[in-house]
Amino acid sequence: MMDLTQPQWVKHVVFHPFEGFEDLRWKKGGTLKYTAIIIFALFIALIAIDRWCGFQFRPLPDAMFSVVPYIMRSVVYFLAWVLGNWAICTLLDGEGTMKNIAIYSSYALIPYIAQMFAQVILSHILVRAEAVFFDTVYYVGIIWTVLLLFNAVKAVHQYTFTKTVIAIILTLFAMLVILFLAVLFLSLFQKVYVFFYSLYTEILYRVRV
Amino acid sequence: MKTKAKRRLMQSAAALCALLSCASALMLPASADEPYDVYNYNYLGEAVPSQAGYLAERSVSGLDLGTTALNAPADLFKDEKDQFYLVDSGNNRILKIDSEFTEVLEIFDRFTMPDGSETRLKNPKGVYVSPDTGLMYIADNENARALVTNPDGTVVMEITKPESTVYDQQLTFLPQKILCDNAGNIYIVLNNTTKGAAMFDANGDFIGYYGANAVAATATVIANHFWNAIASEEEKRYRSRSTPTAFDNFDIDTVKGFIYTSTSSGSTDTDIVKKVNPEGYNLFSYMSNYTWGDLFSTWYSGTSYKTKIVDIDIGDDGSINCLDATTGRVFQYDKEADLLFIMGATGDQVGAFTAGNVAAVETKGEGCENIYVLDAGKGTVTVFGQTVFGQIVHDATAKYNGGYYEEALEPWLEVVKRDGNYRRAYLGISSAYYNMGRYRESMEYAKKADASARYNRAFERYRSQWLREHLTQLLLGVVLIIAGVMLLKYLARKQKNKKQPSEPAQTGSGT
Numbered sequence: 001m002m003d004l005t006q007p008q009w010v011k012h013v014v015f016h017p018f019e020g021f022e023d024l025r026w027k028k029g030g031t032l033k034y035t036a037i038i039i040f041a042l043f044i045a046l047i048a049i050d051r052w053c054g055f056q057f058r059p060l061p062d063a064m065f066s067v068v069p070y071i072m073r074s075v076v077y078f079l080a081w082v083l084g085n086w087a088i089c090t091l092l093d094g095e096g097t098m099k100n101i102a103i104y105s106s107y108a109l110i111p112y113i114a115q116m117f118a119q120v121i122l123s124h125i126l127v128r129a130e131a132v133f134f135d136t137v138y139y140v141g142i143i144w145t146v147l148l149l150f151n152a153v154k155a156v157h158q159y160t161f162t163k164t165v166i167a168i169i170l171t172l173f174a175m176l177v178i179l180f181l182a183v184l185f186l187s188l189f190q191k192v193y194v195f196f197y198s199l200y201t202e203i204l205y206r207v208r209v
Numbered sequence: 210m211k212t213k214a215k216r217r218l219m220q221s222a223a224a225l226c227a228l229l230s231c232a233s234a235l236m237l238p239a240s241a242d243e244p245y246d247v248y249n250y251n252y253l254g255e256a257v258p259s260q261a262g263y264l265a266e267r268s269v270s271g272l273d274l275g276t277t278a279l280n281a282p283a284d285l286f287k288d289e290k291d292q293f294y295l296v297d298s299g300n301n302r303i304l305k306i307d308s309e310f311t312e313v314l315e316i317f318d319r320f321t322m323p324d325g326s327e328t329r330l331k332n333p334k335g336v337y338v339s340p341d342t343g344l345m346y347i348a349d350n351e352n353a354r355a356l357v358t359n360p361d362g363t364v365v366m367e368i369t370k371p372e373s374t375v376y377d378q379q380l381t382f383l384p385q386k387i388l389c390d391n392a393g394n395i396y397i398v399l400n401n402t403t404k405g406a407a408m409f410d411a412n413g414d415f416i417g418y419y420g421a422n423a424v425a426a427t428a429t430v431i432a433n434h435f436w437n438a439i440a441s442e443e444e445k446r447y448r449s450r451s452t453p454t455a456f457d458n459f460d461i462d463t464v465k466g467f468i469y470t471s472t473s474s475g476s477t478d479t480d481i482v483k484k485v486n487p488e489g490y491n492l493f494s495y496m497s498n499y500t501w502g503d504l505f506s507t508w509y510s511g512t513s514y515k516t517k518i519v520d521i522d523i524g525d526d527g528s529i530n531c532l533d534a535t536t537g538r539v540f541q542y543d544k545e546a547d548l549l550f551i552m553g554a555t556g557d558q559v560g561a562f563t564a565g566n567v568a569a570v571e572t573k574g575e576g577c578e579n580i581y582v583l584d585a586g587k588g589t590v591t592v593f594g595q596t597v598f599g600q601i602v603h604d605a606t607a608k609y610n611g612g613y614y615e616e617a618l619e620p621w622l623e624v625v626k627r628d629g630n631y632r633r634a635y636l637g638i639s640s641a642y643y644n645m646g647r648y649r650e651s652m653e654y655a656k657k658a659d660a661s662a663r664y665n666r667a668f669e670r671y672r673s674q675w676l677r678e679h680l681t682q683l684l685l686g687v688v689l690i691i692a693g694v695m696l697l698k699y700l701a702r703k704q705k706n707k708k709q710p711s712e713p714a715q716t717g718s719g720t
Contacts, residue, residue: 055656056665061253127669128662 006031013107017147021104021155032099035106042109043074045116053123057131077175080182081105084174085153089167094157104156108148115141244561245554252632252659254504260628262541262550262599263580265560268591271297274306274313279588284386285569285581288338289463293571294345295583295590301330303347308573310581310592317345320356321363328364330356335386335398340463346395348384355384355397357413368395371407371415382407388461388468390487396459396468403455405489406470420470420489422453423497425479456483462523467492471521471531481518482531482546493546502533502540516540517565524572526607530580532570537562539570539580539593543606547633550602552593553582563587576603598627605637614640632658643667648674 002023004012009029013020024030047070050060082105086098096104118137126133153171154164242264249259271279280299287293291308302318320328335348344365347356357366370382386398393411396419405421424430430451437445454477456470470483481501484492493499502516518540520532527544537555542548555564563586573579578600580593595603605620618641624634635658642651643663648671655664676683 054668055652056661056668058661061659063253125672127672128665129669 002027004029006034010034010107010110014110014148017144017151021107021148021152024104024107025100025155030100030103030107032103035102038106038109038113039074039078041113042078043070045113045120046070046073048120049116052120054126056128057123076179076182078106078109080175080178081171084178085167085171088170088174089153089157092157092159092163092167092170094159094167096156100156104152105149108145108152111141111144111148115145243552243554244556244558248551249630250504250548251630256504257630259551259630260598261552261596262602263539263552263593263595265552266592266594268559268584268587268589269310270587270589271304274304274311276304276313276316281585282583282588283334283568283585284336285571285583285590286336286338287571287573287581289340291573293581294336294338296333296336296347298332298334298350301332303330303333303336303345310590317358317362319362320358322367323364328356334384337388339389339393341391342393344389346387346389348387348397350383350385353382353384355387355395357395366413368397368409368413371409373415375417376407376415377402386458388459390461390468391463391466392487398457398459400455400457403452405456406459420456420468420483420485420491422456422470422472422477422480422483423491423494424451424453425477425498453477453480456480458518458520460521460523462527465527469521469523469529471518473517473519473534475515475517482521482529496546499546501531501542502538503536519567520569522570522572524577525575526577526603527610528572528577528603530570530572530577532567532582534565534567537564537567539582541577541580543610545610549606549633550599552580560591560593562591576600576607598624601627602631602633605634609637609640614644617641618645636660636663639663639667643670646670 004027006029009024013024013030016023047067051058051062051065082098082102085101085105086096088094089096089101115137118141119134122133122137150164150168153159153168154161157164157167159167243261247259247261248256251257271277277300279295279297282295283298284296285293286296292314293304293306293308293310295304295306297304300318302316304313305315305317306312307314318329320330322328330347330349331351332349333347334350337346338344339346343360345356345358345360347358349356353370355368356364357368358364370376372378380399380401383400384397385400387395389395394416395409395411395413396406397409398406402418403421405418408416408419410416433449433451437448440448454472454474456472458473459468459470461468466487468485470480470485472481478500479497480491480493481499482493486492491497500516501518506513506515508514514535516536517534518531519534522530522532524530528549529542529544529546531540531542532538533540533553536553538551538553540548541550541552552560554561556562562582562584566584566586567582568585569583571581571583573581574595576595578595582591582593583589584591601620601623605617605624608614608617608620614637617637621634621637621641624631625638628634635654639651639654639658639660640663642648642654643666648667651667652664652671655661655667
């Protein structure tokens with residue numbers, strides 16, 4: 001039973017929100033290769049929804065484009081989630097490894113990404129008065145992803161319902177702490193870099209004189 | 210032999226030089242004559258280079274007009290017959306100038322009062338001539354009165370400080386600017402009240418105040434409002450009150466009867482320009498915080514340069530011309546308050562003005578062919594003439610604002626040819642194509658103008674048009690896809706059925 005290929009696993013997990021991840025865990029399915037692809041798709045989708053919508057829905061002028069916020073919202077947030085969840089759940093007797101957390105969480109993001117691409121396609125067909133369809137698509141995608149993510153955490157750590165809720169809330173806190181520390185470290189490194197650079201230029205001047 | 214070749218080489222080099230200089234002279238843009246860079250704003254509010262709509266033609270001093278030099282002139286007005294009235298405040302006189310602005314026709318410096326005595330002006334500040342009656346209204350500032358006179362200089366009426374209880378008797382009465390509406394009501398801008406212009410009826414009786422600015426809704430003002438609501442009467446007396454800034458200049462659109470006010474105060478951004486109807490209601494209240502003049506104030510070596518609109522003029526075509534004293538620029542808007550052209554600068558050349566000292570702006574012609582700027586510092590009037598580009602834009606704008614979108618298409622296309630940065634042209638073309646039913650083109654130009662809402666409108670029509678034309682193909686396609694899917698499913702099931710129960714049978718049939 002359930003000898004699925006990797007693409008079939010993705011499909012199985014997405015369309016079976018409640019037992020899909022348990023099956024995935026039981027059969028040790030899922031691979032990091034797909035995680036990378038999914039996060040890249042998330043990155044593209046975030047850009048697409050800001051840039052490739054039909055012109056009737058596009059408020060952002062092309063002149064103001066920076067890729068950094070999109071990397072931030074896809075790769076950095078995901079890494080913070082995985083790291084935060086792993087850190088919290090290791091303390092809370094979770095059974096998931098970092099690799100499995102990354103795989104399961106990324107699979108759970110698929111409806112959210114699909115929802116964004118669906119919005120982009122719809123925006124070329126709809127006019128502003130019909131914008132309510134976007135909300136529908138958006139909420140379907142969000143609720144689906146939340147459901148999947150919840151069950152992913154539950155399955156990967158073999159938690160009960162309440163413990164999963166607590167773990168997710170703590171993970172969100174952990175993410176905040178991680179991001180805060182990241183910003184702190186960045187500015188610190190910047191200062192250190194500037195310090196050494198000015199030291200270097202100073203020495204250079206002395207040597208010349 | 211050698212010298213001959215050398216000479217020939219020299220000759221050809223000289224010819225080349227001459228040709229090059231000729232070509233470079235031809236290639237110079239028209240705006241190179243201006244002592245400033247011509248610009249306009251794009252949809253992001255960035256200043257971009259633009260074609261000049263007006264060029265400064267000449268500057269006219271008092272001596273050019275055949276009289277003595279002007280001394281701190283304060284106002285310029287053009288009447289129905291295109292004759293100009295120039296208030297020469299420092300010389301206590303009013304000059305009547307011909308429509309070509311070349312010579313003085315008449316000098317008003319003394320007037321006959323109704324009782325036969327003679328009176329003189331003292332530092333007059335404003336003048337207005339009624340198109341209906343031909344009466345001249347003069348704001349005689351330091352005599353603390355306003356005069357209404359016949360064209361021959363006999364005074365019909367003298368308006369002094371009203372004795373009404375509505376008028377605070379502690380206040381002085383120093384008229385700055387004056388005008389009258391079609392009903393004969395007289396409006397006088399005073400420099401000591403924020404309640405609006407003092408309004409008098411045709412008999413010179415004080416009616417009340419007209420068209421005060423609104424108070425800018427800052428956090429302090431809102432907090433004040435809240436505290437006043439819960440304060441007792443006793444407390445209220447000691448609380449600071451929120452007062453608006455006073456407008457200090459105005460002009461009347463004689464055709465429609467609207468009075469446009471301008472506020473030069475640097476401390477507010479609210480109600481800089483108002484369009485007030487006879488009831489006193491501001492029709493521009495929906496764009497109360499619209500930025501008139503330059504969109505950004507600049508900061509240069511410790512001083513902030515912010516637009517300060519000191520005069521406003523409504524052209525015969527309804528255009529709104531604002532004069533900015535800080536930069537010496539005239540900002541010309543159409544009647545919907547969309548920016549058309551910017552001209553002028555500070556400096557000494559023709560077309561540039563004394564910083565902070567420009568006094569008045571006036572326009573002439575059906576399509577605003579000429580703009581006159583009065584420079585109080587130099588004592589000159591600078592005459593701007595419309596360029597071909599300016600003409601085309603005005604033509605297109607007039608048609609566009611009148612609702613003749615299709616007629617405006619051709620001039621707008623011409624505008625785009627001459628200045629690709631002129632955003633309003635793209636909007637105009639988009640509207641024209643929309644009205645003509647060419648939605649595809651309308652979408653394209655709306656995109657170029659970055660007008661998302663307009664694109665949406667055109668796209669909606671384009672989509673329904675497309676659906677109507679392609680309905681058959683679309684339905685056929687859907688039917689084909691459904692049929693294809695069903696067929697595939699049927700084939701898959703058949704194959705599956707064949708595989709499972711017929712596995713032993715297959716070997717049997719094979720033998």
